[in-house]
Amino acid sequence: GQQLNQxxxxxxxxxxxxxxxxxxxxxxxxxxxxxxxxxxxGPVLLIALYKAGExxxxxxxxxxxxxxxxxxxxxxxxxxxxxxxxxxxxxxVSSGSRLTxxxxxxxxxxx
Amino acid sequence: GAVVxxxxxxxICKSGTxxxxxxxxxxxxxxxMFWYRQFPKQSLMLMATSNEGSKATxxxxxxxxxxxxxxxxxxxxxxxxxxxxxEDSSFYICSARDDAEMLPGExxxxxxxxxxxx
Numbered sequence: 001g002q003q004l005n006q007x008x009x010x011x012x013x014x015x016x017x018x019x020x021x022x023x024x025x026x027x028x029x030x031x032x033x034x035x036x037x038x039x040x041x042g043p044v045l046l047i048a049l050y051k052a053g054e055x056x057x058x059x060x061x062x063x064x065x066x067x068x069x070x071x072x073x074x075x076x077x078x079x080x081x082x083x084x085x086x087x088x089x090x091x092x093v094s095s096g097s098r099l100t101x102x103x104x105x106x107x108x109x110x111x
Numbered sequence: 112g113a114v115v116x117x118x119x120x121x122x123i124c125k126s127g128t129x130x131x132x133x134x135x136x137x138x139x140x141x142x143x144m145f146w147y148r149q150f151p152k153q154s155l156m157l158m159a160t161s162n163e164g165s166k167a168t169x170x171x172x173x174x175x176x177x178x179x180x181x182x183x184x185x186x187x188x189x190x191x192x193x194x195x196x197x198e199d200s201s202f203y204i205c206s207a208r209d210d211a212e213m214l215p216g217e218x219x220x221x222x223x224x225x226x227x228x229x
Contacts, residue, residue, distance in 0.1 A: 042117070043220045045219065098157055099157075102154065106152075
């Protein structure tokens, strides 16, 4: 089946640093989504990407839909303590299809 | 944005009992909802796809008689863990797709329900 490889698995950074994480797939996705999950909560949608090559920002977050449609990255600039959490990428083949999730990136921000 | 609410947020039960978890879309209609299970420090694992007015579609390896899903209306899906055992202890999360949303793929998640079976 489809798999998403997300890296890194975890990151420990200082407040103010920039962060980058990415997801790769062996198959094509037509939608890429990035979610953040806080402990004991459900995932919250951060950014949605619908077009190959698309670059989208949401505040300090920027995500890109890879031109091959097999990868995506998420950047967080000037990290702050509340950025702590698990970030998941997710891909969908079509509008009615299920989401395939990456394994998650655990982000820790030291003040 | 779209809001999905789960209830209860946590539940502790004795082994052998059944537990029902509700998932509601508060401000939109959802023909399709999804149920996930998440173990600590792991990703979300899709258990089943819930379709309003029809039977749920279960993923391979998920026992449909163990995890009963009912999607009786366009805003409510329920997951019942029957005869729960300690190995069923997990974080269960639902998600829903807005029927009116034209953009593909977006799912909105509930807050999750922590089940602990003693």
